[in-house]
Amino acid sequence: METPTNPKMRTQGVSVFYGDKMAIDDVSIDIPAEFVTAFIGPSGCGKSTFLRTLNRMNDTIPTARVEGTIELEGEDIYSSKMDVVQLRARVGMVFQKPNPFPKSIYDNIAYGPSIHGLAEGKGELDEIVERSLQRAGLWNEVKDRLTESGTALSGGQQQRLCIARAIAVDPEVILMDEPCSALDPIATAKIEELIAELTGKYAIVIVTHSMQQAARVSQRTAFFHLGTMVEYGPTSEIFTNPLEERTKDYITGRYG
Numbered sequence: 001m002e003t004p005t006n007p008k009m010r011t012q013g014v015s016v017f018y019g020d021k022m023a024i025d026d027v028s029i030d031i032p033a034e035f036v037t038a039f040i041g042p043s044g045c046g047k048s049t050f051l052r053t054l055n056r057m058n059d060t061i062p063t064a065r066v067e068g069t070i071e072l073e074g075e076d077i078y079s080s081k082m083d084v085v086q087l088r089a090r091v092g093m094v095f096q097k098p099n100p101f102p103k104s105i106y107d108n109i110a111y112g113p114s115i116h117g118l119a120e121g122k123g124e125l126d127e128i129v130e131r132s133l134q135r136a137g138l139w140n141e142v143k144d145r146l147t148e149s150g151t152a153l154s155g156g157q158q159q160r161l162c163i164a165r166a167i168a169v170d171p172e173v174i175l176m177d178e179p180c181s182a183l184d185p186i187a188t189a190k191i192e193e194l195i196a197e198l199t200g201k202y203a204i205v206i207v208t209h210s211m212q213q214a215a216r217v218s219q220r221t222a223f224f225h226l227g228t229m230v231e232y233g234p235t236s237e238i239f240t241n242p243l244e245e246r247t248k249d250y251i252t253g254r255y256g
């Protein structure tokens with residue numbers, strides 16, 4: 001397997017437990033800066049659990065415990081010196097169900113840059129809001145209704161708003177946990193186009209149930225099964241020429 005030219009994140013020997021139950025067993029992976037990495041595998045194999053370790057979202061689950069090391073640009077993200085609020089700005093997250101704040105479209109985007117002190121004044125904040133919405137492919141649809149509630153948008157628009165919100169704080173990595181699972185095919189296609197446009201600008205990691213989606217949007221794929229990462233490599237190779245029998249069985253639809 002070709003090694004990534006520029007690993008943005010690196011995990012070594014990562015295991016995750018919920019109480020006594022092991023959900024992820026000894027996963028080591030380099031997340032390249034320049035690509036989209038897809039995590040695939042049958043339901044319950046631990047994809048979301050592992051994704052959440054990458055910005056310490058598991059910290060919010062009282063029974064969850066993470067072992068091993070996870071680095072962002074060489075910095076240990078589980079170190080006591082790491083500011084978790086900063087970390088989650090650097091490693092943003094988009095969830096399965098769009099979750100805009102019950103605030104205006106403008107405020108949904110402006111909130112993060114404001115609390116992180118990224119804008120000097122209203123003018124600069126306006127620019128960040130416009131740029132983020134442009135990047136998320138939503139500006140033309142919302143530019144005349146920025147004061148309306150984010151929750152009044154369609155599901156697909158809400159999800160693009162959530163992506164714009166992540167972009168607004170200038171992240172290095174964007175984690176997406178099944179971002180299209182609540183969307184219809186047209187909204188899904190728009191999100192996939194957006195992921196293609198964002199490729200290379202941010203390291204993107206996407207958990208998806210859809211192998212077609214993984215094949216369409218990613219350049220690297222990791223296949224998970226029963227808490228282990230069975231295989232990781234260029235997406236084209238995982239789908240056409242997997243090394244492991246278990247990967248072959250999954251991609252040919254024998255289980256999952």
Ligand SMILES: Nc1ncnc2c1ncn2[C@@H]1O[C@H](COP(=O)(O)OP(=O)(O)OP(=O)(O)O)[C@@H](O)[C@H]1O
Pocket residue numbers: 018023041042043044045046047048049050061063209
């Ligand atoms: N908050 C939690 N508390 C206890 N166990 C959990 C918790 N979240 C997940 N698990 C367990 O950890 C294992 C992995 O779950 P996880 O949701 O990470 O898998 P997944 O591959 O993302 O599944 P799916 O594709 O169905 O979302 C499962 O056995 C699940 O029941």
